[in-house]
Amino acid sequence: MNTARPLPSYLVQRYHGWSATTFSENKSWYRRLADEGQRPRSMIISCCDSRVHVTQMFGADQGEIFLHRNIANLVPPFAPDGDYHGTSAAVEYAVTALKVSHLIVLGHSKCGGVKGFHEKCLGNAPELAENTSFVGRWIDILQPGYDRLGGNDADIDDATLEKEGVLVSLENLMTFPFVRDAVESEKLSLHGLWTDIGEGGLEFFNAETGAFEAL
Amino acid sequence: MNTARPLPSYLVQRYHGWSATTFSENKSWYRRLADEGQRPRSMIISCCDSRVHVTQMFGADQGEIFLHRNIANLVPPFAPDGDYHGTSAAVEYAVTALKVSHLIVLGHSKCGGVKGFHEKCLGNAPELAENTSFVGRWIDILQPGYDRLGGNDADIDDATLEKEGVLVSLENLMTFPFVRDAVESEKLSLHGLWTDIGEGGLEFFNAETGAFEAL
Amino acid sequence: MNTARPLPSYLVQRYHGWSATTFSENKSWYRRLADEGQRPRSMIISCCDSRVHVTQMFGADQGEIFLHRNIANLVPPFAPDGDYHGTSAAVEYAVTALKVSHLIVLGHSKCGGVKGFHEKCLGNAPELAENTSFVGRWIDILQPGYDRLGGNDADIDDATLEKEGVLVSLENLMTFPFVRDAVESEKLSLHGLWTDIGEGGLEFFNAETGAFEAL
């Protein structure tokens, strides 16, 4: 890998700051976590978006949250075909090996992935319609949610589609036998969230009302 | 989704704490990030492991790091076949849409995914050898690195394999045309890191010496 | 005390969260409690075990419960010998100075202290038999209850011994003259509880049936 470069200095400096403060204060605990293994209580699936700061929002320190982040916080349907499925692998590891108690899908406002999907459907993003577009194909996971909202015939705002995407991911999670089993035996609970990144709001999906509601 | 449950109270409390402090102090900046869009300087690909606290280690605030996390911080080879490729989609979005300047692969010690791969190769984890194992198939991305180290004939320690996995991911990144183009035109630099989660150490891959070295 | 260190940051962050939310909402009441003094209705004696969350279980806010927590929620017999007796001091303060109305001993399942006592009796924990073992000597308070259940000749399960320990503590409480006086003049009532920390169950000692019964 002769193309690799040293870490840029702005990150080197921050790392040394962390090492001298937070790490130093907590090293005995971090060593135990390394020696004894992680036991995270929750898994969160969130977007890669740099404005969604999952660990800060939930005051999470090392060892607390098993965190998978992908474009638009999507979970594809169960498809045990032997191909590479990074999200499915993360869910499988969290549920079957780590036995997390909570599995949370966290959507957010101003999601570029969701917006891109919508633009593609409306014919405004032909590059995302290409079969070779990784982003374009990945966000197709949203299709059932879009259709349910009325598709191109409906006037759908971004937040509505972002929240519907959270529900699609939760539904897809239930297509994994090990998720369904854990939920049905009450070892695991699923949770759907959506955060407004500009206003700092957080809504949860209330299964009783069928709507997202402010916390 | 009648199986979804409200957010557990311990996370509700923490969210309210964040909202009243960190968010409140920074709301004007966070609103601008929401209105004007993210402009992250770096993308980091790290493991989902709860003990790898990427944002804490790099003192990252909202908007700074486009963060993809999957099992064992792996990047599969370029394969534009129209299937769901979550990691490839994240890389594509970061490089072509966000135009990040740095793309960092961050490996770590005590990685359950890397260890699982090793055990599978040695015949100690038959469940991971099943074609239906999502974790098993995902970590097969490590195979070229394992072979290069000598495979089952060699006595390979976990840290060595974890670091080799970082190199495999960096090599796979260069199989993506848009990554290669950005690197060659000096718009993007790649970086390989490995952190010892118990000791808080951080090593980077030095292309000149061909080895990982402490920062 | 040059060995003291600053508070670890994960607790600093949580404190700031509490300060900005719960404290802020209740500050006028908390100020009155500070100015006018506490007037708790109940004292609870529970175990130090991190899994026994007394205030959460009883929805207790500031000012409600005078809370003593020690290993295995034990009360030693009355022994006014001038030595340090932390538990006896706590009981004395609650009953004679604060004049609480209820004094509750709360036992729990999976109690490490009770289990350690049992193992020691069976010869499986020689370190706890040492005269210099603080834990070993402290849990000897359980001895009369163990003997009553049949001692080493009987097949005693942990929950039975945990509950018997609650009764021993209640009996020891009655050896304190100020407790006995308060109980006999109906200013104070004693209560024995046992909680199953895994199932969330709560049982109380029914003096009429002589058994612990589910609430």
Added chain:
Amino acid sequence: MNTARPLPSYLVQRYHGWSATTFSENKSWYRRLADEGQRPRSMIISCCDSRVHVTQMFGADQGEIFLHRNIANLVPPFAPDGDYHGTSAAVEYAVTALKVSHLIVLGHSKCGGVKGFHEKCLGNAPELAENTSFVGRWIDILQPGYDRLGGNDADIDDATLEKEGVLVSLENLMTFPFVRDAVESEKLSLHGLWTDIGEGGLEFFNAETGAFEAL
């Protein structure tokens, strides 16, 4: 125990509220904690005072804090004499069995135990001077701190004595060989805190300046 009474209904109702909400939401995690054992990161030694709400202040859920509470948050000196030493047993269990990473002594304003000690020293509380007073003898642990501040010759305010008491407890902790060993091998760190219960403030002892400072 024919003097024991059923749990008062106000606590029964609250328990049922907790059982139907917080417990229900978290039962899978609480079951795991019960089955796999506690792994608390910190031990806190605080006062029994009902106005010091340790778990609320630190947003602690089940399993997080091993909590010992006694009058005036005192730790007596190391005295392995075979007598009952509840506080020493709690410290021994936390450090040697649970191997906590942080041991925190939390003092507070308006502490009745500290005030009682002061009044006794000034001759205003003869009942606390009696050899048979459990509270009186227990708070004598404060004596070295009081002497250091100048004793009866000095004009000492309550907060100063409360903070000095935290230092006495930290010093006494270092007389326990297993505490000293864990501190010296950097497996354990000690922390001194003092909270103003009326204003919600929190100060930590800064060993570099030798003073308590606001967080």
